[in-house]
Amino acid sequence: MTLESTTRAPRRRVTITDVAEAAGVSVATVSKVVNQRYGVAVETSERVQAVIDRLGYESSLVARSLRSHRTHVLGVLVAEFEPFSTEVLKGTSEAICGTGYELLAYSGGGRAGQQPGWERRYLSRLSGTLIDGAILVTPTLVDAGDGVPVVAIDPHAGPTHMPTVDSDNLAGAVAATEHLLALGHRRIGFLGGREDLESSRLREEGYRLALAAAGIPVDPALVRIGGYRKDSATRPAHELLTLDEPPTAVFAANDLSAIGTLEVARGLGLRVPEDLSLVGFDNIPESALTDPPLTTVHQPMQRLGFEAVQMLLQLLEGRADTPTHVRLDTSLVERRSTGRPRA
Amino acid sequence: MTLESTTRAPRRRVTITDVAEAAGVSVATVSKVVNQRYGVAVETSERVQAVIDRLGYESSLVARSLRSHRTHVLGVLVAEFEPFSTEVLKGTSEAICGTGYELLAYSGGGRAGQQPGWERRYLSRLSGTLIDGAILVTPTLVDAGDGVPVVAIDPHAGPTHMPTVDSDNLAGAVAATEHLLALGHRRIGFLGGREDLESSRLREEGYRLALAAAGIPVDPALVRIGGYRKDSATRPAHELLTLDEPPTAVFAANDLSAIGTLEVARGLGLRVPEDLSLVGFDNIPESALTDPPLTTVHQPMQRLGFEAVQMLLQLLEGRADTPTHVRLDTSLVERRSTGRPRA
DNA sequence: CTGTTAGCGCTTTCAG
DNA sequence: CTGAAAGCGCTAACAG
Numbered sequence: 001m002t003l004e005s006t007t008r009a010p011r012r013r014v015t016i017t018d019v020a021e022a023a024g025v026s027v028a029t030v031s032k033v034v035n036q037r038y039g040v041a042v043e044t045s046e047r048v049q050a051v052i053d054r055l056g057y058e059s060s061l062v063a064r065s066l067r068s069h070r071t072h073v074l075g076v077l078v079a080e081f082e083p084f085s086t087e088v089l090k091g092t093s094e095a096i097c098g099t100g101y102e103l104l105a106y107s108g109g110g111r112a113g114q115q116p117g118w119e120r121r122y123l124s125r126l127s128g129t130l131i132d133g134a135i136l137v138t139p140t141l142v143d144a145g146d147g148v149p150v151v152a153i154d155p156h157a158g159p160t161h162m163p164t165v166d167s168d169n170l171a172g173a174v175a176a177t178e179h180l181l182a183l184g185h186r187r188i189g190f191l192g193g194r195e196d197l198e199s200s201r202l203r204e205e206g207y208r209l210a211l212a213a214a215g216i217p218v219d220p221a222l223v224r225i226g227g228y229r230k231d232s233a234t235r236p237a238h239e240l241l242t243l244d245e246p247p248t249a250v251f252a253a254n255d256l257s258a259i260g261t262l263e264v265a266r267g268l269g270l271r272v273p274e275d276l277s278l279v280g281f282d283n284i285p286e287s288a289l290t291d292p293p294l295t296t297v298h299q300p301m302q303r304l305g306f307e308a309v310q311m312l313l314q315l316l317e318g319r320a321d322t323p324t325h326v327r328l329d330t331s332l333v334e335r336r337s338t339g340r341p342r343a
Numbered sequence: 344m345t346l347e348s349t350t351r352a353p354r355r356r357v358t359i360t361d362v363a364e365a366a367g368v369s370v371a372t373v374s375k376v377v378n379q380r381y382g383v384a385v386e387t388s389e390r391v392q393a394v395i396d397r398l399g400y401e402s403s404l405v406a407r408s409l410r411s412h413r414t415h416v417l418g419v420l421v422a423e424f425e426p427f428s429t430e431v432l433k434g435t436s437e438a439i440c441g442t443g444y445e446l447l448a449y450s451g452g453g454r455a456g457q458q459p460g461w462e463r464r465y466l467s468r469l470s471g472t473l474i475d476g477a478i479l480v481t482p483t484l485v486d487a488g489d490g491v492p493v494v495a496i497d498p499h500a501g502p503t504h505m506p507t508v509d510s511d512n513l514a515g516a517v518a519a520t521e522h523l524l525a526l527g528h529r530r531i532g533f534l535g536g537r538e539d540l541e542s543s544r545l546r547e548e549g550y551r552l553a554l555a556a557a558g559i560p561v562d563p564a565l566v567r568i569g570g571y572r573k574d575s576a577t578r579p580a581h582e583l584l585t586l587d588e589p590p591t592a593v594f595a596a597n598d599l600s601a602i603g604t605l606e607v608a609r610g611l612g613l614r615v616p617e618d619l620s621l622v623g624f625d626n627i628p629e630s631a632l633t634d635p636p637l638t639t640v641h642q643p644m645q646r647l648g649f650e651a652v653q654m655l656l657q658l659l660e661g662r663a664d665t666p667t668h669v670r671l672d673t674s675l676v677e678r679r680s681t682g683r684p685r686a
Numbered sequence: 687c688t689g690t691t692a693g694c695g696c697t698t699t700c701a702g
Numbered sequence: 703c704t705g706a707a708a709g710c711g712c713t714a715a716c717a718g
Contacts (some may be wrong), residue, residue: 011491013470015695031697041703063695066710081436081446083628086429090450093424096452103424105432109439124401128354129711147356153622160345235704285426285628304574358711369689374713384687406711411693472694 008035015053023051026059036057065129066302074312075131076105077122077139081227083256083284084301085137088153091305092135099313104131123150129255133316134306136162140196149315154199163315165308165326166243169281172297173206173251176279179295179332180249181214184340185277186215189240189247191226191233191257200228203253222247226257233257237264241276248341249277255287255296262290262337273339283333292336300328348533359399364395377402380512381514391439408472417655418474419448419648420465420482425572426599426627427644428480431496434648435478447474460484466493476659478651479505483539492658493652495544503587506658508651512542512624513674515640516549516594519622522638522675523592524557526685528620531559532583532590534569534576534600546596546624569600576600584619591684592620598630598639605633605680616682626676635679643671 016034020027025048026184031039033048040048065071075110076092078085089105096103106122127134127147136152152162153208180188190207193200204332207220224240233252237260240247250336258280262272271291280287283298309327317332359377363370368391371425375383376391383391394400408414419435421428430447439446449465461481470477470490479495495505523531533550536543551561567583576595580603583590595601601623605615613619615635623630626641650669657665 013695016697017695026706028698028705029703032704035697037698039703042692045703056463056467058464059467060472060695062409062472063710064697066405066409066695066712067697069710081429081432081448083433086424086432088430089424089432090426093450096450099452102452103450105424105450107436107439107446107448109442109445120399121401124356124399125404129403129405171345285632288632289628356711359713360711370712371689371691371714372687375688378713380714382687387687403711406694407713409696409711410713412694 013060014057016057016059019048019051019055019057022055024049044239056304061130069129071130071132072100073102073104073131075102075122075126075134076137076311077119077126077134077147078105078107078137079118079311081107081129083286084254084282086139087301088135088308090308091302092309093305094302095306096307099309101132101204101313111275123147133312134310135305138197138199139335141193148314151305151312151315153308154197156196163311163322163324163330164305165311166199166305167299167328168330169202170206170209172281172299173203174210175206175330175332176251176281176297177210177336178214179217180251180277180279180333181210182337183249183277184251185247186216186341187219187222187245187247187249189222189224189250191224191237191240191250191261193226193228193250193253193257197228200253204242207251226253226260228257230256230260234264237261238268241265241268241270247276249279249338251279252280253281254279255282255284255294258294258296258337259286259290262294270336274342277338277341279301279338288335294334295335295338296340298331298333300330303328347451355399356403359400359402361678362391362394362400365398366391366591367608374557389504404473404635412472412477414473415443416445416447416474417652418469418477419466419480420462420469420477421444421448421450421480422461424448424450426629427597427625427646430627430644431480431648431651434645434650435652436648437645438649438652440653444475444656474594478648478655481540481542483537490623492655494655494658495648496651499539505652506665506667508647508654508671509542510641510647510671511640511673513543513549513552515624515675516546518549518673518675519594519640520553521557523594523622523676524553524559526592526620526681528574528590528592530562530565530588530590530592530617531566531685532567532593533591533675534567534580534595534599534604535581536596538568538570540571543596552555569596569603571597571600573599573603576603577607578655580604582645584608584611584613590619592622592681594624596624598623598625598627598637601637601639601680602629605637615680617685620681620684622681627683631678633680638678638681639676641674641676643673646671 003323016030020030119136122179133149138154139152140156153163154166192204226236232263252261265276280294280296287294287296290306359370359373363373368535376388462479463484476492481497482495483499484585495507542557567579569579595604608619623639626639630637630639
């Protein structure tokens with residue numbers, strides 16, 4: 001890491017007034033030129049355009065949106081930029097291409113996003129102005145419809161009033177648990193997500209369903225809340241693995257907590273998958289980088305973002321046939337963190 | 344994929360005027376309450392606050408920034424949300440935590456970001472208002488200082504006038520090439536990045552340096568431009584691999600083009616690494632997911648974002664000792680896409 | 687302590 | 703065809 005040093009004073013932004021003065025016209029005329037409105041002499045238009053180019057003028061998104069309430073910018077509101085939301089972002093980026101819209105991803109300052117209601121706050125701050133519509137990633141509020149059209153990805157209470165895109169969490173969780181069952185596991189722990197998210201609830205339900213179908217009663221001691229974050233999963237994972245009668249396998253409600261569990265297991269001297277089988281959920285790119293690579297349930301995160309943009313665009317066009325709920329399939333990805341239980 | 348259908352009319356945003364009316368005070372007073380200014384009777388303040396809570400009022404970022412020119416929002420400007428920029432984003436998100444700032448990542452509509460000068464355009468649109476400072480991810484313009492403090496990550500012409508964060512591209516490229524050389528390769532192709540990026544130039548230089556040190560002349564036919572994107576890399580990769588005397592190994596200037604090359608090789612019936620060794624650059628999470636997993640040069644993308652935020656924050660505080668250039672180390676990650684050349 | 691006033695940069699009637 | 707003027711939601715003097 002090398003260092004150098006200097007300072008620079010940034011010069012002022014060029015505004016529409018600067019252009020108007022330089023071109024010897026009114027700001028109204030400049031505005032018309034910028035927005036290609038009719039009623040401007042070709043000669044004037046060209047002269048103004050020349051000044052715009054020379055000065056490098058670009059209209060302020062802020063000022064413009066305050067006035068015209070149409071920005072051609074879509075907002076993606078996330079609590080934090082972590083593997084799940086950034087995958088979604090990749091999908092939105094792909095979908096936005098060629099639509100004439102631009103993307104603005106907004107995230108609070110880390111912990112700020114932890115406090116419930118962040119999505120409402122962000123939405124209020126940005127909507128009505130700045131963005132024409134918003135995509136909320138894992139919002140915890142049931143209803144946030146405030147000013148602009150909104151699409152939710154994997155929201156709180158499942159199909160709410162908001163148009164929603166999610167994936168088949170239940171089927172995925174069943175598949176994960178059945179995989180463990182098929183391997184011969186009987187004591188299977190569940191490291192839950194967040195109680196306020198529907199996805200989390202469904203994953204737990206899938207776990208219970210699969211167990212019930214196999215005729216295995218759920219041991220409450222084996223079910224914990226991991227909070228969907230690596231750090232918040234550490235403690236419950238530790239509790240689970242240090243039980244008098246610990247589970248031989250753990251199904252973690254998302255990859256981040258599975259990765260946290262993997263680290264805890266290693267710290268405890270447990271080998272994966274020999275001593276402990278581990279299944280995650282999401283299939284974030286990071287899940288393949290662990291040692292051993294994580295068996296997990298693939299959820300098409302990029303597609304979630306892609307579909308959300310499509311839906312939002314339809315909503316903006318006011319199309320009545322816009323689907324209100326899109327659900328995508330999940331599938332098990334077998335890697336090397338799962339195996340038969342010992343003896 | 345399941346579908347349902349309905350419609351909803353979003354209601355209007357609540358503004359400061361609504362609050363003022365409901366509370367029977369002027370907007371100025373509401374503003375003072377919101378911003379915790381002195382000079383408001385406790386009783387009035389409480390009454391206004393109650394209305395704010397009841398109405399769920401949240402001040403508009405846009406209107407506020409237009410007026411006060413201080414938003415506590417940092418912008419991250421990217422051409423597109425792809426693996427590199429999203430990794431950087433994760434790092435910025437971590438760094439922003441607890442600073443009192445929020446993050447706004449802006450990306451044009453895909454292709455729009457392709458046209459040179461996107462960073463200048465975005466910056467103009469957002470700065471002066473909306474964001475207090477910006478981080479430019481792989482900008483191609485030398486100087487963009489326009490209104491607000493700016494930090495560049497992996498910019499055009501290396502250490503420009505802008506404060507910069509980058510990684511040691513030269514050393515990384517040398518390491519990659521030497522790895523191939525050590526394996527016994529002599530005909531090593533180079534799939535370059537974009538001519539307008541310093542990182543790309545340095546990676547090529549590293550390639551040439553390592554070959555020269557090994558006493559191997561560079562065959563111009565083996566050097567192509569891949570454009571740093573998977574799709575743009577496909578054609579040059581194909582040309583390279585279908586040469587009369589094709590290379591036994593290819594060093595691609597980034598993982599995305601390496602992955603593109605991998606697909607081309609497979610399409611051509613070439614086995615990796617038996618028939619062709621492949622090294623990438625970046626170590627994006629996706630690089631470990633390929634089959635075989637890619638040998639690549641690790642570049643600390645999240646740290647790039649993290650350091651950029653730190654630097655920008657210092658710039659905003661006006662600290663004179665702000666380093667102007669931070670360079671992070673790179674390192675070779677050996678996975679399974681490289682091996683000895685046949686016979 | 688509170689309200690009035692003047693814009694921030696821009697778009698949009700509406701006269702001239 | 704062009705410009706003056708109003709106003710988007712908000713903050714910052716300045717009066718009252």
